[in-house]
Amino acid sequence: MAEQTALADMRSDGVGRPDAAVVRDALGVGIAVGLSGFAFGVTSAGSGLTLPQTCALSLLVFTGASQFALVGALAAGGNPLTAAAGAFFLGVRNAFYGLRLSQTLALPRAVRPFAAQWIIDETTAVSLAQPTRRNARLGFTVTGLSLYVLWNLTTLLGALGAEALGDTDAWGLDAAGPAVFLALLAPMLRTTTERAVAGLAVVLGLGLLPVLPAGVPVLVAALAAPAVLCLQGLRRRGAAGDDPQEEVR
Template identity: 50%
Template sequence: MTTDRSVIVDSLGVGIATGTYGASFGAISATSGLSVLQTCLLSLLVFTGASQFAFVGVIASGGNPFAGAFTAILLGSRNMFYGVSIAPKLGLDARSRFASAHLVIDESTAMAVTRETQRQARLGFYWTGLSIFVLWNLFTFLGALAGNAIGDPRTYGLDAAVGAAFLGLLWPRLATWQGRMVALIGSAVALGLVPFTSAGMPIIIGGAVAVLIGMLWGSRKPS
């Protein structure tokens, strides 16, 4: 039988492992041209790693900030579906749902949906979400300070770090063949558009195609 203590311990383990990765985002963001303050505000207000790395990737490649923001919003839209799926598990009132919405991310959702009781679902959600939020923002700040001191990332061969970090976040999501196919199709579309579009647009269009395909696949009912 799963105990409250084991749920908290597991949640903190996920929180520590994920939160410390914020140092990578902080360093990459600072070396891509954003200030320490801008970098920290991204983690504080956006608080979803894939969207943050996508935004920084567009900026680093010379793309328009609005294109980067649209890409980030597109990727972050999945959290809305997470919220819908875990709302019955948490059983929160309207005010509590509003206050907790910022903590709806991949990890907190995963630690909540598998619980058998509402109490343990809430423990998994809040301990995971809050620990990641605190550590992600702390390590973003530390990473941004380090990245700011490094200077031009191309001097150290770090200009490919955005793509590598984004791939690191994406890889665990490719556990199913549907996920791999969606990623492959979206990537193919984005790569095919690189010679014909401005910086940032291939990511937006490829991401939109991937989201559309994912939604169509998800809406199909087994016969």
């Protein structure tokens, strides 16, 4: 409790960064990630979704990983319910981001339902990197607004371009979505645990792809995280059992 109080004091009373610096960083993230909406538009149109359906996903769902997972499963011939389940589980992490940001941003109750639409990886990262609450709110707002506008605009352009090109497979554009997804994911894998989870998820997803219906391997790959954490816990218990000093403590 004391740590949370200290954090709240620092957020509200600490020495903040200049607004221009926060806006610059937030715009950099918003523009860099927002441009990848073009790849989603192409991938979604190539999977058979109509232009309104593609744009509705970006407007209403607005979480890239879930959107790519949904259209990827549909493109592979997966059941819509299975595809939606995979997208849902990927999007659950945003609820945990919301719990953390509710303390950091401390937004008025009337604003929270609207701000919830912008709680994604990028806005969370920018907000939590700020030293004060004012900076965090500014970073969240600029990142969310720039990313939301640009993501939806490039989604529309990508979908229109895919319709104009016709068969996206003939142009190799069906690989655009997975490529962008991996490009966004790779820099986030900083620890050994994160790399182990990602590696096991890839093994499960690709290994089960030939034997399970489309969309199901994605759900099974989600078990990689608890499996790795469980193995780490067992290893630590074993190490503690072998260490007499650990037993004394």
